[in-house]
Each structure stands twice: as C-alpha cells, then as structure tokens.
Amino acid sequence: MKLYLTLILLLPLLGSIVNVLFGRKLPRRVVEVLACGMVWGAFASTLLLFLEYRAPARVELLSWLAAFDLQAPVSLYLDPLSLVMVLMITFVCGLIHIYSVAYMAGDEGYVRFFFLLNLFVFAMLLLVLAENLPLLYLGWEGVGFCSYALIGFWYRDERNATAGRKAFIVTRIGDVAFAIAVVWMFRMFGSLSITEINGMGVLMPAGAVTIIGLLLLAGAMGKSAQVPLMVWLPDAMAGPTPVSALIHAATMVTAGVYLLMRMFPLVGTSETVLTAIALTGGITAFYGATCALAQSDLKRVLAYSTISQIGYMMLGVGAGAVTAATFHLLVHAFFKALLFLGAGCVIAVMHHEQDICRMGGLRSRMPLTFWTFLAGAACLAGVPLTGGFFSKDAIMLAVLEKGTPLFYGLFLVGLLTALLTAVYTFRMVYLVFGGSGSVSPPLTGGGEGEGVPSRFITPTPTLPRQGGGRLRVMEAILIPLAMFGLCGGVLNLPDYLGQGWLTGWFAALPGPAAYGGRTPHGVDIIVQGVATCVVIAGFLFVHARYGGARREKAIEAAGAPSVVTLFFRAGWRFDDLYRLLFIRPYGLLARFFWERVDEGGIDDSFDRLAKLLGRAGQGLGSWTTGRVSVYLLSMAAGLAMIMGYLAWMVW
Amino acid sequence: MIVPLVHVLVLAAVLFILGLVCVLVWRRNLIMILIGIEIMLNAAMLVFVGGAARWGTADGQVFALMIVAMTSAEVSLALALVVYLHRRKKTVNADEFSEMKG
Numbered sequence A: 001m002k003l004y005l006t007l008i009l010l011l012p013l014l015g016s017i018v019n020v021l022f023g024r025k026l027p028r029r030v031v032e033v034l035a036c037g038m039v040w041g042a043f044a045s046t047l048l049l050f051l052e053y054r055a056p057a058r059v060e061l062l063s064w065l066a067a068f069d070l071q072a073p074v075s076l077y078l079d080p081l082s083l084v085m086v087l088m089i090t091f092v093c094g095l096i097h098i099y100s101v102a103y104m105a106g107d108e109g110y111v112r113f114f115f116l117l118n119l120f121v122f123a124m125l126l127l128v129l130a131e132n133l134p135l136l137y138l139g140w141e142g143v144g145f146c147s148y149a150l151i152g153f154w155y156r157d158e159r160n161a162t163a164g165r166k167a168f169i170v171t172r173i174g175d176v177a178f179a180i181a182v183v184w185m186f187r188m189f190g191s192l193s194i195t196e197i198n199g200m201g202v203l204m205p206a207g208a209v210t211i212i213g214l215l216l217l218a219g220a221m222g223k224s225a226q227v228p229l230m231v232w233l234p235d236a237m238a239g240p241t242p243v244s245a246l247i248h249a250a251t252m253v254t255a256g257v258y259l260l261m262r263m264f265p266l267v268g269t270s271e272t273v274l275t276a277i278a279l280t281g282g283i284t285a286f287y288g289a290t291c292a293l294a295q296s297d298l299k300r301v302l303a304y305s306t307i308s309q310i311g312y313m314m315l316g317v318g319a320g321a322v323t324a325a326t327f328h329l330l331v332h333a334f335f336k337a338l339l340f341l342g343a344g345c346v347i348a349v350m351h352h353e354q355d356i357c358r359m360g361g362l363r364s365r366m367p368l369t370f371w372t373f374l375a376g377a378a379c380l381a382g383v384p385l386t387g388g389f390f391s392k393d394a395i396m397l398a399v400l401e402k403g404t405p406l407f408y409g410l411f412l413v414g415l416l417t418a419l420l421t422a423v424y425t426f427r428m429v430y431l432v433f434g435g436s437g438s439v440s441p442p443l444t445g446g447g448e449g450e451g452v453p454s455r456f457i458t459p460t461p462t463l464p465r466q467g468g469g470r471l472r473v474m475e476a477i478l479i480p481l482a483m484f485g486l487c488g489g490v491l492n493l494p495d496y497l498g499q500g501w502l503t504g505w506f507a508a509l510p511g512p513a514a515y516g517g518r519t520p521h522g523v524d525i526i527v528q529g530v531a532t533c534v535v536i537a538g539f540l541f542v543h544a545r546y547g548g549a550r551r552e553k554a555i556e557a558a559g560a561p562s563v564v565t566l567f568f569r570a571g572w573r574f575d576d577l578y579r580l581l582f583i584r585p586y587g588l589l590a591r592f593f594w595e596r597v598d599e600g601g602i603d604d605s606f607d608r609l610a611k612l613l614g615r616a617g618q619g620l621g622s623w624t625t626g627r628v629s630v631y632l633l634s635m636a637a638g639l640a641m642i643m644g645y646l647a648w649m650v651w
Numbered sequence B: 001m002i003v004p005l006v007h008v009l010v011l012a013a014v015l016f017i018l019g020l021v022c023v024l025v026w027r028r029n030l031i032m033i034l035i036g037i038e039i040m041l042n043a044a045m046l047v048f049v050g051g052a053a054r055w056g057t058a059d060g061q062v063f064a065l066m067i068v069a070m071t072s073a074e075v076s077l078a079l080a081l082v083v084y085l086h087r088r089k090k091t092v093n094a095d096e097f098s099e100m101k102g
Helices: A002-022 A028-052 A080-103 A110-129 A133-151 A158-189 A194-203 A206-223 A232-238 A241-250 A252-262 A271-294 A298-318 A322-349 A367-381 A387-402 A405-433 A469-492 A501-506 A521-546 A550-558 A563-569 A574-621 A628-650 B005-025 B030-055 B059-089
Strands: A057-067 A070-078
Touching: A002 A028, A002 A057, A002 A070, A002 A110, A028 A080, A028 A110, A057 A133, A070 A080, A070 A110, A070 A133, A080 A110, A080 A241, A080 A252, A080 A322, A080 A469, A080 A501, A110 A133, A110 A241, A110 A252, A133 A158, A133 A194, A133 A232, A133 A241, A133 A252, A158 A194, A158 A206, A158 A232, A206 A252, A206 A271, A232 A241, A232 A298, A241 A252, A241 A298, A241 A322, A252 A298, A252 A322, A271 A298, A271 A405, A271 A563, A298 A322, A298 A387, A298 A405, A322 A367, A322 A387, A322 A469, A322 A501, A367 A387, A367 A405, A367 A469, A367 A521, A387 A405, A387 A469, A387 A521, A405 A521, A405 A550, A469 A501, A521 A550, A628 B005, B005 B030, B030 B059
Parallel strands: none
Antiparallel strands: A057 A070
16 A cells, blocks of 8 residues: 555656656657656556555655654545545546647647646645645645646746736735644644544634634635635636646646545534635635636636636535535546546637637537537536536535525525526537537637637647647547546435445545435435526527527627626626735835835945945045055065064063 | 974074065065965964974864965966966066056
C-alpha cells in the first residue's frame, strides 16, 4: 500500500522534473509519452491500491516539519473519500493529457505545458491525499500556482497574463483565510493532523469552531469560485482548453468542496457554518446559471455553468450530504471535462471562433463531437437517467430533508437553477450545433461578443491544417468521458433502486457524514419527477425559441441585447463593483504612496542629502593636491612623528 | 631557538625601512611603489613568524599564510590597475593621476 501511494505521488512529480530539466533536449514524442505515461502509471497504481484497499489507513512517508510540538510529516491518509477522488483525478487527468498531446500539437511551448500539467497532477494528488493541514496547504498552493501559470500560458498576449494574475490574486484572498484557520486550529488542538482534529471537533467551544469553519469556507470560496470570490473563473478561460477542462472544471476548482468534505466532522458540528455553506452554494448556483444564460462565448458559458454546479456541491455539503456532494463532484468532473473537451474540438474546427452565435451546423460536420457533447449537455441539464440527474437529485433530496424554512427556500432556488441550467445548456447546444451552418466566417479577430470584450483569442495554430488525425484523437477521448457521464448514476443509485454503491462505500466515514435515506422513497420519486418536469420545461422553452428557423431570428435579437442581458453577461457586474470598491481606492492609495511619499518624500530627501554631501566633498577636495607622491611623503612623515613620540615616551 | 628574536626584529626593521625608502624615493613610479609595499609586507610577515617561533604558537604562522594569500590577491589587482592606468595616459607616473583634486 505504501509503495502504491508513493508511486501515485512520485510518478507525476518525476514526469514534471524530467520534463523541465531535460525536456528541451528530448524529442517531442518522448516528452509527450513521458507526461501521459506518468499519469497513466499513477492511475494504474491507484487501481491496484483500490483493489487492495481494506480500511482507512494513515501512511507516513518521511518527516517534514518537526519543531517542538509542531509535527507535520509527509503522511498520507487513505479513506473512501480520498480514494475515489484520486481515482477520478488520475483517470480524468490521463484522458486530458492524451487530448492535450493532440490539442497542443502545433504549439512550441509543449515542454512548459506538460511540465506544468504533470506538476499540477502531483499537487492535486498531494492535496487530496494529505493527512495533515500543512501538506494539504502545500498541494493547495501548488495547484494554485499551476493554475496561474497555465491560465497565462500564452503570456505574450497581455490579456492572458492579466487573467492569470487575477486568478492568482483572487484565490489568494481565500487562501489567507484558510492559512489563518490552519494556524488557529494548531493553537486550539495542538495538532495539525486532519484525522485528530476531526476527532476533537466536538470537544471545542462552539464559537471558535464556527469561526474556523467560516474561515475554511472563505478558503473554499476562493478555490471553488463561489460568490463573492468567483470573478476569476470566467477569465481563467484564457488558458488552453485542456487546461480549462482539467483545472477549471474537473479537478482544482472542486478542491474547496473537497476541503469542506474532508473537514466535515469538524465544520459539521456548527449549524451556523453549515447554513453559511448551504447559502453560499445556493446563491452561487443561481448566480452562475443566470450568467451562463446570457453569455455568447462558448467557454464562458461553460465557466459559469461550472460555478453554478460547484454551487450545487456546496449546497450538498451545507445540507450535510457529503456523499451526495461527492457523487455530484465525480459525475460533474466527467461531464464537464467532456463538455470542455468537446468545446475544444469545436473551437479548433472553427479556427478559434468562440462566439456561439457565429457557430452552427456543426452537427453534420462533426457528428461524433455532437453526440458526445449532447451526452455531456444532457448530464449537465439533468436529463433523467443520466449521471447528472441522479447526483443533482441526491443533493436536492438532502436539502429537502433538512426541513427548515431556509432550506425549503434553498430547495426552490435549486429547482429554479435546474430550470435555468436546462435552458442555457440546450441554448448552447442549439446555437453551436443546430442551424444550417452557413455562418462560419473565419474572422481573424475572433468572436466579438457584444458588451463583453472577447479576451480569449488564443494563438494556437488552427487545427485542420494537419488533417483530421488530431481531431480524431481528440474526439476519441470524448467517448469514455461520455460513457462515464451518462452511466455515472450507477455509482450511487437512489435508495428505491437499492443501496447506492457510494453510500455504502462512504458509510465508514467518521462524523455526521453518513446520510441515510430517512425520507420515504415516495418523496424521492416526487423530487425526481419534479426535476424531470423542470428539465422538459427548459427544453421546450429552448426549442420554442431556437428550434428550426427561429434560431436565426434569436441570433439577430441577440445583436441588440437588453439591459438585463448585458447585466447577466457581465456577471452581474461584479467586476465593475470590485473595481469601484477595491481596485480604485487601492490604486489611489498606491499612487499617493508612490508620488507623494516615495518620490516626493523619501527620494527627494535623499537626493538633497546626496547633493549636499557631493558639494561638501568638492569643497574639501579643493584643499588637496591630488598627487599620490605628496600623500606618500606625508604618510611617512606622520609615521616618523609617531615613532619619535613613542621613542621619547620609552626613554 | 638558534636565532634570537632581536636579530629577527632588526632584520625586519631593516627590510621595512628598505621598503619605505623604496616607496619614498621612487614615489612617482607606480610600479616601484608596489614593490616597496611588497617589501614592507614581507617585513611584517617576518615579525609574525619570528614571534611565532619565540613563543612556540602557531598563530603567527597562520597570519603569515594569510598575508601571503592576501598579498597575491592584492598584487594581481594592483597590477591590473597599473595596466589600466597605463592604457589611459601612456605613463606610470603617479602624479599624472590627480583627478581626486576637486
């Protein structure tokens, strides 16, 4: 078991180190095979570990931080939660690595790309497997760094670099809260081990636990792009599409949810924290869905939908349903990675056109992408019997089970969000794949979305030049993801169809995590029926607006967006709000310090002092001869005088 | 100890004065100044070694080694400076370089 765990962590790290040190000297094919092989190797050892797994285990690999009573060794914790996460991560990462080989085939920066991608996998696995908080924090910051570097991968375009910095800074706000929580927990519990802290949660004063829980929630908000720290995720789409699929949809952004689930035995003891988590999740889910409705950029639609779906997971954690949240997390990873990768195929074929209003008719041009994308869209919208349907339903049911007025309200918000989700999902499918496809102008400037500057013009070479081989590889990756997305429901079937696998698997988790079917099966079926009706309503609405010839009319109408559309398209104008509230005052303050204090005060006084000293030196310098020989003579004379004085003193 | 300390000190004093005279007499020639400084340093080194031998400790010898190392570094730098100065004014006359005068 120790060997497998070590391999899981070390293989991606080895891949990244070899690539960064020798990647430039190696042939391109070797770099690509190395990067993919290491991740698949990690997946293989995870599978072996999965087969060998019996009970939660704590494995100490080596000692790391140790000073007085601060102990933070490199120790890993393997329990059902981390095991399913590692399985999902290595599998999705492996697929996306292969996809990246095809997607980045024309890019010169492939060594840097695969180095960062492998390093990301290592950091993510470290985050998931860490047994103590400093190690988890190390992985947490590691994925943050890789995310930053990969968003700004095409850094020559300044907008991409800015988007990377924005992501880094906004998530850093949450990270500070998380770091405070870590230090505080060490003060309170005298330990940094997650398992020990989780075991002691009930013994501690409720107020402190509440504040720690809220700080952890703030950290999760930053990482998982929850309101109010969600502004970085839509801009993060500036990175290459595989990166968006891997980091900003499937794995890293769920790290916040994972943190809360990991610490659930602690945070779950405070009802206030749970309510705050649920509220954050509900608001974010609704926010993301409304914004996704109005976007015209394909990747931005998916970005907002990711925000919305992570909101659902948060809602699930807040309702105490860790199993349901994990279920949704896993299924979401599959279908959202699928949607992003499908979008990558579409964008590559469309010569980096990302405006969905300019697409169309792709159903006949790329049928494989269409069908797999449709499968992903069905999961996202929650069409019955897909994975997304069951996982979302599990969360909604858990919210309903809480039974307080607030949670009834959140249930309604969730239902409304489900309706919006169905609408924006099918709108996207209709716009991208429907229609005749007469409008596909390969514009040089890229999609100019009205109201929103299109900042995602990415300079990869266009795809079809090398023929369809690369596209075929990329499309082939979509198939297993579509299978997992569609059949993901099998992971955890509702109670009336028998005990779900995930529920049974998670029964061993400590704390109040276990979520059994307390409600009668009838309620479950009713909730699912309502969800089905909502999806059908959404689909009918979209069909009525975008079906057939009405599609062109709707696109024309989108040319003159209403105020509400613009408001939603700009993400409720949160960017402008933050610019007004934080960036402007900060800029003014910085300008004051720069111009008044630094240049006006400090620099000026030093300049004057230097000028004064220089003038004094010049004045004194005019007293001397400047001739070395005179100096030497006077030195010798001085020496003789001192010697004479000493001689006189002695005798 | 065969050679008494006083003899060593006298020899060192003579060496030192030789070096000093060298510096003072040829004070307009940069290279002669350097040679004089070297001789004076050697005199100082001799005193250290003599003292170490007199009191039977290694400290003085350590200092002597230090001085050897330091002198070699100093000479290499100083000669480089001389070459540089010679390139600038085609002379090694010390008094030609009087820019320090304000």
